[in-house]
Amino acid sequence: MSRPLWAPWRIDYIRGEKAGECFLCRIFVEKDDRENLLLYRGKTCAVLMNRYPYNSGHLMISPYRHVAEPGQLTPEENTEMSALTARAVEVLRKVMNPQGFNIGINLGEAAGAGLKDHLHQHIVPRWVGDTNFMPVLGGPRVIPEALESTYDLLVKLFT
Numbered sequence: 001m002s003r004p005l006w007a008p009w010r011i012d013y014i015r016g017e018k019a020g021e022c023f024l025c026r027i028f029v030e031k032d033d034r035e036n037l038l039l040y041r042g043k044t045c046a047v048l049m050n051r052y053p054y055n056s057g058h059l060m061i062s063p064y065r066h067v068a069e070p071g072q073l074t075p076e077e078n079t080e081m082s083a084l085t086a087r088a089v090e091v092l093r094k095v096m097n098p099q100g101f102n103i104g105i106n107l108g109e110a111a112g113a114g115l116k117d118h119l120h121q122h123i124v125p126r127w128v129g130d131t132n133f134m135p136v137l138g139g140p141r142v143i144p145e146a147l148e149s150t151y152d153l154l155v156k157l158f159t
Helices: 010-015 023-029 075-096 133-137 147-158
Strands: 038-041 045-049 059-063 100-104 121-126
Touching (some): 045 147, 059 075, 075 100, 075 147
Antiparallel strands (some): 045 059, 059 121
């Protein structure tokens, strides 16, 4: 007998309004960084946690400007994105002790971009064996810690 596998946190994203509003642009103008899981505000870019993570500690780095392509970044934005990537890796190493990282940008819907019009880079910490039977059999990920708890650990090293 098969049993259902649950990933209840995904339903908010699935049912949520996606047309019209860019959630990154909204987050960048709002002031409640903890509620929005925004860890660090730089001069041109910010670091925030992914609300629907692939793994614990899944971060995103994005410019404040609403641009879709890397070629649209100013030299200053490009430099800060790179610097914040290095800082995010350092912070994640200290707090979560991952054994590796996936770092990348999904450009366009065909490449898997859920938000294709506002450029953002993913930083996903990885551990040997972190792909277990849950995603292989049913697709859901098991995230062992509440997002807000992870936020509280990470934000201390970004400030």
